[in-house]
Amino acid sequence: MRRLSIAFVLVIGLCALAVGFGVQFNGTDVYPDPAAIDADYAAHVGERAHLWTEAVGTENGRLVVETEGLYLRVSDPPPAAVEVGDHVQIYGTFGPDRQFETEAYHVQSAGGVWYMYGVSVVGIALAAGLFLRRWRIDPDQWRFVPRGGE
Missing domain, CATH: 2.40.50.140 (Nucleic acid-binding proteins)
Incomplete structure (x- = not known):
């Protein structure tokens, strides 16, 4: 439970930093608008x-x-x-x-944006698939364990 709490706090902190940056950064301030x-x-x-x-x-x-x-x-x-x-x-x-x-x-271009998102989704799916081939979720202890190992 301690690991889950720490992970939760870190994810919330990361989200807060990303949102804070987005709110503060509105383009470059070096040049006039x-x-x-x-x-x-x-x-x-x-x-x-x-x-x-x-x-x-x-x-x-x-x-x-x-x-x-x-x-x-x-x-x-x-x-x-x-x-x-x-x-x-x-x-x-x-x-x-x-x-x-x-x-x-x-x-x-608009097509380039869709290509970027498409490649990102495929990359995420491949990474998740490769990870989950070797690891499984242990729902009793809320952790990842190697497949085949108990």
Whole structure:
């Protein structure tokens, strides 16, 4: 019973830390938020920024992204590599006329998210299956014991 109590306290503590981090962390605080950039865009020209955006279309051969009302035309990724609705992380420099010179980017498509979750579920199932091939739950003492051993 002591082990179960300790495990319970540790799991609750881990959950509390995860929830606390999620509540406190709302993106990066290094750069102004998109609404502040949009309100006075000219003051931010030449600054570097890291933004989480969503692809909304193309204009003049450039991808147009949006985050919290801030629309930008980015130099990378190319419009052919992104579909409308994909999430795009961009890092680079603000240019005039709402141009964003991208130094690094990462595209996360909806299909990629489902693939990530699918692979995770398969991995969990395989790990649990392999574990339970050698171990079984002893319901009397609330513990795992080797299969075949008493």
